[in-house]
Amino acid sequence: MLTKRIIPCLDVKDGRTVKGVNFVNLRDAGDAVELGALYAAQGADELVYLDITATIDGRSTFIDLVRRVAQTVNIPFTVGGGISSIADVSALLLAGADKVSINSAAVRNPDLINELALEFGSQCIVVAIDTRYIATENSQEHVVHTHGGWKPTEIRTIPWAKEVEERGAGEILLTSMDTDGTKSGFALELTATISGNASIPVIASGGAGTMEHFYNVFTTGKADAGLAASIFHFREIDIPDLKAFLNYKDLPIRMTR
Amino acid sequence: MKTVIIKYNAGNVQSVMYALDRIGAGYLYTDDEAEIRSADKVIFPGVGEASTTMNYLRKVGLDKVIPTLKQPVFGTCVGMQLMCRFSEENSTECMGIFDVDVKRFPSDTNLKVPHMGWNNISNYKSALTYGVPDNAFVYFVHSFAPPVCDYTVAICEYVMPFSAMLQKGNFYAAQFHCEISGDVGQKIIENFLKI
Incomplete structure (x- = not known):
């Protein structure tokens, strides 16, 4: 049976993993290659490496690190x-x-999704969506944000998720900026809406604090994968424990030991 | 031992090379017929779309070379599909090593297509799965697959049972990506290199 995936996210700056509450107050959680190898050995199903400074200061991406990760x-x-x-x-x-x-660039130029899917195949094109709930006197909307989740756009999240799929995305990485860093649980309702509408996998991100939060996002939230960073980096939840818990709760989980 | 990875427009095969590096197996990445024919082992990887890759194989003549190879040949993912008779992906005539047609997963179920992620394989009947635990998990990314047939040597289920691995004589194939399937995938590659 196809399993629910547990994905540690390594936010990287200068080859080292960093993660702070709401993307500020960065703390050092170690060497990015070594940490990724450790997670793989522990049973992580995939890894995500985000060059968190790239969009903000225009720095080019991190090829050398990627090569070392792939070798390891x-x-x-x-x-x-x-x-x-x-x-x-x-x-x-x-x-x-x-x-x-891809994230901000897809928002700036949605045709890029089509071009990348055509050139490399949908299977390797993930569109990341950073979303925040904005309530004003006249409206309440989930709105796509860019630049590390700080800059609101004119785009509504739910139709955007459908659009990126139609343009050829192979997967959606949905990060709720409302729950990110709070450890209060994933944004279940929004995740369920987007995953229920999608025929491509949805990775839920933002808000994981307990093992139950993962259970909830795979059941109520209908997510295909759950992503977290600091709770793994600071050993608040160990991946083998998390997978044993979800397996015990009868979710399809890849058990490696 | 000389191992060749067949070079063609198969998308990104870097992770296949790194997987061989991790095992400590040397390899040559080439499209040269003489080099391919003189190899002890041939790996035929694949990431991409069936018709484009098949057209390229025809253009450079590899479609005639691969089916006539005598040494062990291991096709993975789209490489496996191109070794079948026909693929529903853009109605592509393939090389016909395995007498079976590649079908698209039906999209009228609740299950998402592509089939992406870790799924378990079972009913092993191949030397490539020696030492691999029953119901081992491997990593899939695909929307098309051959159904279970006479050449099936491992089964996976998604929407329906399908061939996770095929084998016929010296031709071996896997629908999943051994190179990123953790220790199980590494074991399968090691087994192939030991045949």
């Missing part, structure tokens, strides 16, 4: 952060990444 780990991994062209993607895939994640 034997599970799939996705890379993202500041990717904006066919050339960027080509370089990352050639370095050994299995998938790339």
